[in-house]
Amino acid sequence: MKNEIRKNASYVLLVLNVLVVILISSNLRSPIVAVSPVLGDVRDALKLDNFQVSLLTSIPLFMFAVCSVLVSRFSNKLGISKLLMYSLIILSFGLFLRITGSLWLLFIGSVFIGLGICIGNVVTPGYVKNNFPKQIGLMTGIFAVSMNLTAALASGFSVRIGEWTGFGWRGSLGIWLVIAALGFLVLILEMIFNKKNSDQPKPALGTSDFNMFKSSQAWNISIFMGLQSLFYYCMVAWLPSFLTDYNMPGESAGWVLFVIQITMIPVTFCCPIIASKMKDQRIMILFICALMFTSTMMFVFLKSQWIYVNAVVIGISNGLSFSLSILFFSTRTKSSINAVKISGMAQSVGYLIAAFGPPVFGKLHDWDISWNTSFYFLSIAVLIMLYFGMKAARNKYVED
Numbered sequence: 001m002k003n004e005i006r007k008n009a010s011y012v013l014l015v016l017n018v019l020v021v022i023l024i025s026s027n028l029r030s031p032i033v034a035v036s037p038v039l040g041d042v043r044d045a046l047k048l049d050n051f052q053v054s055l056l057t058s059i060p061l062f063m064f065a066v067c068s069v070l071v072s073r074f075s076n077k078l079g080i081s082k083l084l085m086y087s088l089i090i091l092s093f094g095l096f097l098r099i100t101g102s103l104w105l106l107f108i109g110s111v112f113i114g115l116g117i118c119i120g121n122v123v124t125p126g127y128v129k130n131n132f133p134k135q136i137g138l139m140t141g142i143f144a145v146s147m148n149l150t151a152a153l154a155s156g157f158s159v160r161i162g163e164w165t166g167f168g169w170r171g172s173l174g175i176w177l178v179i180a181a182l183g184f185l186v187l188i189l190e191m192i193f194n195k196k197n198s199d200q201p202k203p204a205l206g207t208s209d210f211n212m213f214k215s216s217q218a219w220n221i222s223i224f225m226g227l228q229s230l231f232y233y234c235m236v237a238w239l240p241s242f243l244t245d246y247n248m249p250g251e252s253a254g255w256v257l258f259v260i261q262i263t264m265i266p267v268t269f270c271c272p273i274i275a276s277k278m279k280d281q282r283i284m285i286l287f288i289c290a291l292m293f294t295s296t297m298m299f300v301f302l303k304s305q306w307i308y309v310n311a312v313v314i315g316i317s318n319g320l321s322f323s324l325s326i327l328f329f330s331t332r333t334k335s336s337i338n339a340v341k342i343s344g345m346a347q348s349v350g351y352l353i354a355a356f357g358p359p360v361f362g363k364l365h366d367w368d369i370s371w372n373t374s375f376y377f378l379s380i381a382v383l384i385m386l387y388f389g390m391k392a393a394r395n396k397y398v399e400d
Helices: 002-026 036-046 050-078 080-098 103-131 136-165 169-174 176-196 216-245 250-275 282-302 307-331 336-355 357-367 372-392
Strands: none
Touching: 002 080, 002 103, 002 136, 002 176, 036 050, 036 103, 036 136, 036 169, 036 216, 036 250, 050 080, 050 103, 050 216, 050 336, 050 357, 080 103, 080 169, 080 176, 103 136, 103 307, 103 336, 136 169, 136 250, 136 307, 169 176, 216 250, 216 282, 216 307, 216 336, 216 357, 216 372, 250 307, 282 307, 282 372, 307 336, 307 372, 336 357, 357 372
8 A cells, every 4th residue: 555655655746847947938938939920019019229128138138147157056055946946936926027017127127037037947958867767868858848948938928818818918928827837836846745745855966176167078068058048038138020011910920939949849849859869969960060151141131031930940940949958968978967068058158158149249230231230240159159069969967
């Protein structure tokens, strides 16, 4: 009888662990991606200029950069589940502030949103390695799919959600409070269940004095992470504006982002499973960078023509690059605590790089209204990404 109870308890805990991964990851992109399709409404309502508009994307990225290393240092003291719970509380507070209608609260809310997402970004790879040590590839795939599915819904339905709720852009951005609340509820259930079943403890997260900033492999992973994020967030921030300039309606531009995110879903699920079984992933890096470079040239020479084909190209390349970045945190480390530490470093350095992307991309558009210079900037970033990605993809641990 006791064995049956323990078996059932293991199944329940497994379900809760999977739900935590799904719901946490669902909150890590959608609050940012949801802004772009309704950006015109926000700009008109609050009288924003182009620099202020770019801050709505860049502020969360700067928060990722500033806070990621600090979060990784607190993970051992507070525990992963508690940190994830705090991340959802902070995120929910930021989501609420952002929709109040005040210019300053819009930016302050973006700061809290960035901090909440930052915590989830950093500690979730450690949660996966700690709770699913034999299914890292599968669970990384589930993590990435959940993130991109909700981001796709945010891209495609953001305008419609505002119409359905009757609150306009506030409804579009405020709806994500519901997902955060669901994640908080599941985390509470998981923590309660763990306390009641303390005879089945998870392996300790452990401690590590290893300095990630002295590891060349950690720097390779971090810079690769940053440049692939820069490419993605430049697209999220400015692609609708680019398409509007070339006579595509705002809602249709949102659906282009939807296609990008939907294309990423099968890629982000399959990539970690396949890549985790490969000796190294350099062939994947070559493929990713070739697709990204092709995409930038399509924008330069074709503008909005063949845009849905280009969206698929972007979705495949970004899906591969993002899931590889996350996978590196687990497969290039020897312990859960170092997985959290490289996650903190890579996202601190990486998002600092990425945060400059949207403002630079937008500023280059001010100089060149054709957008060509902006896409040349991205193509150069892709070539640099190829160099560091080839090094990160080697079968070498950060501790070596």
